[in-house]
Amino acid sequence: MSTVRMRHLAEVNPLTPAFDRLANEDELTFLPMEAVWPGEKLDISRCRTKASVATGYTRFQDGDILVPKITPTFEAGRAVLIRGLHRGVGTGSTELHVLRPGPRIDPKFLLYAVNTHSFLKNGEAEMYGVAGQQRVPDAFLRDLPVQLPSLAEQRRIADFLDTTTAHFESLISKRNSQIEGLAERELALIVDMLSGSQKSGKGKPTGWSWLPEVPAEWSVGPVYAYFSTELGKMLNADRASGPNQRPYLRNANVHWYTIGTDDLATMDFSADEVSRYSVRRGDLMVCEGGAGIAEAAVWDGRLQECYFQKSLHRVRRAGPVPVEWLMYWLRLAKACGVFEAEGNIATIPHLTGEQLRQCRIPIPIDGDSLVKRTGEHIARLTAVRTKLTRAQILLAERRQALITAAVTGQIDVSTASGRGIGE
Template sequence: MKDQRRIADFLDAELGRIGRIGEARNRQIHLLLERELAAIAATLSGSDEAAVERRETGWSWLPSVPAHWEIGPVCAYFDVLLGKMLNQERAAGPHPRPYLRNANVHWYEINADDLAEMSFEAEERLRYRVRKGDLLVCEGGAGVAESAVWGGLVDEVYYQKSLHRVRSRRHVPVEWLMYWLRLAKEVGVFASDGNIATIPHLTGEQLRAYRIPIPPDGHSRVARLAEEVQAMYRLASSLQSGNSLLLENRQALITAAVTGQFDVTTAGRVET
């Protein structure tokens, strides 16, 4: 009985310590998310040009931008096209090709490890082929508006109707729209536009109609922001990996203590 009490006290202390470390790392990850969104908002609002004359936008979450910036609908700067509808007949047609769906697209990254296939006729291959540098945007579901730029991981790939493909028509990089989508989703723009009783959707008509700020130097602004955001994501990934190791150590500690693999009266603290 005394040994059991000793084991229980040891585990309470060590598991409590592991839990506190995990909570601290989770707080750090949350702060990184806040910092990411703040960096995006600063870039999209041109806060580095605070000394110049500014114009009101009418958006509470991005209230003003430099007066010499444009503000216009997405369709004035980008071509937006929804992908091919999937059905059983098309999936089993004579011209199978790999395609991307919304499950492949997440914020800032596209996973091409599990591409499905469906048939694309010659004219469809011209219409729905994804080129390096295209922005892919999720049309619906929990990941609505999540977007990333295709980096050419596969030589020939197409996309399904669950995604929008965006290409720049003017001087604005597609990454500028990606970061706008990131901030807009976080502040609830798309949730407020939809019916909360149904699966949220970002239709092509809606996406093309949204008005966004457009700076004259979007490429340089996007390059600086991308470097900053990538650094935050690397740090967040390291913190998440550390938490995974903590969970493994936690389970190993419990197993070792209750099976008598070490004497808790002499055991030192487990390194985490």
């Protein structure tokens, strides 16, 4: 088995002449990042005219392999071999690398090669850019060493993996269905709470199709009237060199209902910035942009001293409404598409400080008791979902171990069943 650099096996981010041959009014497949998933989850149903995607998008064609370049999508192993494009051509997010296999490498074998443990880990190590928006460079793909068996052996390996990974994918699909069912139940609980479904009597219209009515005795008002909000400190080149280094939260630390602190960075906060940018127990942290836009969680005060960066909003209670009420409203609003980017879908959306303050939310009379009751139910659902998610991670790790072993020649696919690795 020889080792060959990727640039000798496939074109990396090549030109796509088939796109140029289309007329401006011709439609072709459009693939935003959220539609890029392996297997049956890949969504190639969207189309755009050539004129509407002529600039600012990545171009590809049938038979290409798409590799997400931005964190955390890259690490999730969401590379796909693309087929069935409308007119055989597509455009999509600029956060995609394109690999066009040459005659020396089987396309499916190449797809499995970019799903090995070593590929994903080495790519993660080569990322560049600011935290939360790091990307894998072209050079990493071009210089990637690929262990290359004969074409016949490549096809045997790919066929073996097609068969043996199907077992994993079936289990993963079933677990995903269970997790989705829990998520639907969670949203139903939030809808019940925010709409005051336990209340009787005539409701008050909100004007929102996704939450059309609240109890008549409730009001609807802007966030700024019930909470104080603050955007975190902007990162700068001197952040790591100042004398007052303190840990801070960024959007990568905040997910729905949870805040991770295992990988906190530090930054210089001067004495006059301590009050403005510190977080305290009970503060709601809200993601300002990126894939996690609007995701929110309450800080539990686990650290004696902690601060926050500009990618986060800090929300504090300033009236009768608990911050958890806003957190659940954001959860439902995002699930209903309220914060999706408009216009250029390739643009990463943002929830600015002014947009957050101007959001209108239902204002209950008994918010604390409603939040407490709903939170207890959601905590139980979250515990079950966490266990299922951990099981999914183990399945994905075993699937990746099987792929790595087969692609790198650690197992002989002509005799191996693959069952021992996956079970």
